[in-house]
Amino acid sequence: MLGTLATLATLLLVGQTDTTIGVPAGTRLEVSNPSGSIVVKGWKQSGVRIHAEHENSDVIELTLEGSVLRVKTTTRRSSPREVNLIISAPASMPLMLSGVQTNIDVDGAQASVTVETVNGEVNCRGGSGFVSLKSVDGAVALQQAKARIDINTVNENVSVADVAGEISTTTVSGDIALRNVESSSVEAATVSGEVLYAGTITDGGHYHFATHNGDVTLGLPEKANATISVSTFNGDLDASFPVNVAGASKHRFSFGIGASGARAARIDIETFNGDIKLRRPAELDEQHE
Amino acid sequence: MRKPGPGVGVASERGDRTTAADAETADVALAASGDGRAFERLYRGHVARIHSLACRMIGLELADDVTQEVFVRAWRKLGTFRGEAAFGTWLYRLAVNLILAQRQSRGGERVWYDAGAILETTPSAAREPELALDFEDAISRLPSGARQVFVLHDVAGYKHEEIGALLGIAPGTSKSQLHRARMALRGYLDR
């Protein structure tokens, strides 16, 4: 079925759902599904296809209001049952996806992506402009995005690979791994977990890696220009290449690599209980394989 | 797939507004200690109100610049925020002070029209308006003195004594300007 929803019209789909609707260019997709899964795949067509596996007591509300297409699952039961939504949408369509007990997957996005869930994993491949991925109890993974990136989870790992843009990411109990990253601004912090960064160190950039319990491993390109400040209470600096420590206090010391001055990037590494490991990128690749 | 949990979506007894106020108090504290993301959340929560104030007081052309300056200044002065008033109230007052200072530094007009002039230049309900202005447009076309008083009193909720102190006029002048603004805006109520 191919139809076009008029502005403010609401379509209620009961039972098994598989429908495709036309939307104007510039429409944003908002999906809300409290339990189950949301999968959004970017495609080249201009319409939006919604396929849902759910019980007859569940209702999928489709609403086109202005420039927003809303897909919302509701239930006639007292508590939500799992609904698995599989949506194909134009790759250039901005996405806002939310759930509670919901795993959320995005593949092939070429616009902004905002995802929020509580108990669920988030996997995103793609994204442009702004990508925000949040969970509480669930791992978050992002690949192949070119955007300002904001990733938060509480109780699981964060994994970022093959991205470009400013990155800010936190978790409490989990590791953070940033690989093949092109960025001039990175903030990565966990409380109990390890941090790994293997990406560019751009002149004038700022990079901050912090954990309370865990090691921080940094891949430093040979031609990087940076002032590096390392702070630890109960840990060691382990570098696979010579470093000349300049300033040192009891828990913090700093050194420069490459050219200093205004060109130099600023790198701050902090771990309370853990080691700081400085490696060349090739060494990290070997470890990863 | 995880088993769905019970009670999802049950409303908190404290209500959405209290929860939002809690989160904002936390964000103010976080921003005051240097958390830029917390300040961004505060920005997103208040930018519409501040921008609208700037549009109505100083005009659309300058509103973006002024709004930006308000938030930059708020960041720098956040250490002086004591929490006696709501953050939004504090921010709004900071914006009003900044906007008025901007008007003075730019040599903005401070023209106090007499009752007859304002009623002739801005049609009332007694005559058909020549231009299809809506209410907001009509506010922007008020003479600047009347506009400032109207926005500060009827939109922002300031008292005449406060307006007098802000604008350097007597409370009586503020009252008469307010009345003239209201009389002039009668014709645009239904637009």
Added chain:
Amino acid sequence: MRDQWTDRFSDYLDGGMGGTERQALEQHLAGCAECRSVLDQLTRVRARARVLPDQAPARDLWPEIAREIAGGPSRLSVRAFSVPQLLAAGVALMLLSGSAAWIAARRASPSAAAPPGPTAWHASTVWRSEAPYAAAVAQLQATLDEGRRSGALDTATVRVLLHSLAIVDTAILEARRALAADPASPYLNHHLADTMRRKLDLLRQASAITTPRT
């Protein structure tokens, strides 16, 4: 239409008219339909002004604001905090957890060098600014507790949040002990403040989850 009363309508509407004058005006209004009409219009203008919608800027101003506050003298770029600033950020948490030892260490320590840019703190400022932070933590913890009681947070989520809070609290405790032994350390000062900030952020996330989703 103008009569002797027209210019007094706004004052009447805003409650700024004395008793005798108000009675006289109301007597006049009873017999003057035109004046009643004008007064009604002014009432509606005032009401309309109170509900004018707010309009965000057409473009997002945040990137420019972020650049300006990061580039100038600001707290964003600061990585070391003085002990008084640590107090402002975390003393409320310490009081809540009843740690006399940490407070004693605070009293004994000299102030570390204040980093550039942020407001210079002094004792009276610190104690005045403690209240909002303590209030924030207390309110958010109460919201989390209520979420558990009311069922807005399911048991798995509660377990995760409590586990994470325990991790952060342990980190705060360890940082506090280290700072007590070396109170002048800029790193330890900053790390404790940062970890306390993480706790507040976690509580804020928990509070946000308890808000019903529409």
